[in-house]
Amino acid sequence: MSQHHLLFEEAGQFKTGTILQDAGASLQVELPTGKRVKVKQGNVMLRFDAPGPAEMLAEALQEAENIDIDFLWEVAPQEEFDYQLLVDEYYGEKPSVVQQTAMLMRLHGMPVY
Numbered sequence: 001m002s003q004h005h006l007l008f009e010e011a012g013q014f015k016t017g018t019i020l021q022d023a024g025a026s027l028q029v030e031l032p033t034g035k036r037v038k039v040k041q042g043n044v045m046l047r048f049d050a051p052g053p054a055e056m057l058a059e060a061l062q063e064a065e066n067i068d069i070d071f072l073w074e075v076a077p078q079e080e081f082d083y084q085l086l087v088d089e090y091y092g093e094k095p096s097v098v099q100q101t102a103m104l105m106r107l108h109g110m111p112v113y
Contacts, residue, residue: 004018004019004047004049005017005018005019005047005048005049005050005052005053005056006019006027006029006039006044006045006046006047006048006053007044007045007046007047007048007056007057007097007101007104008029008039008043008044008045009043009045010037010039010043014045014057014101014104014105014108015031015057016031016032016053016054016056016057017029017030017031017032017037017039017053018030018053019047020036024041025040025041026038026039026040026041027039027041027044031053032052032053032054032057045101045104046097046100046101046104048097051098056097056098056101057101059098060098060099060101060102060105061102061105063098063099063101063102064101064102064103064105064106064109066102067090067102067103067106069106069110072086072090072106072107075089075090083103083104083107084100086103086107087099087100087103090103091103
């Protein structure tokens with residue numbers, strides 16, 4: 001199976017894990033801690049192969065700190081927008097999974113005022 005890791009949202013937090021089983025509406029996922037959880041497809045934000053789940057999340061947290069939030073809101077459309085368009089605009093073509101995750105984290109941490 002390609003893209004065997006995922007980023008998902010649970011209780012307002014972003015988490016990563018390795019897909020053990022895909023049952024359609026939900027996935028069995030192993031967290032970096034070894035704990036296994038059931039994740040609904042609707043909570044999955046991204047699927048990826050590399051880096052590993054723990055490394056990706058750590059790198060994304062660091063990258064999120066480097067995102068210029070003032071510039072981001074300057075280039076963001078006034079109307080509702082798809083975050084992927086903003087990621088592409090900010091990073092250019094083919095942003096990495098780390099960059100995509102960093103943008104999600106930054107936007108999640110800085111809601112529109």
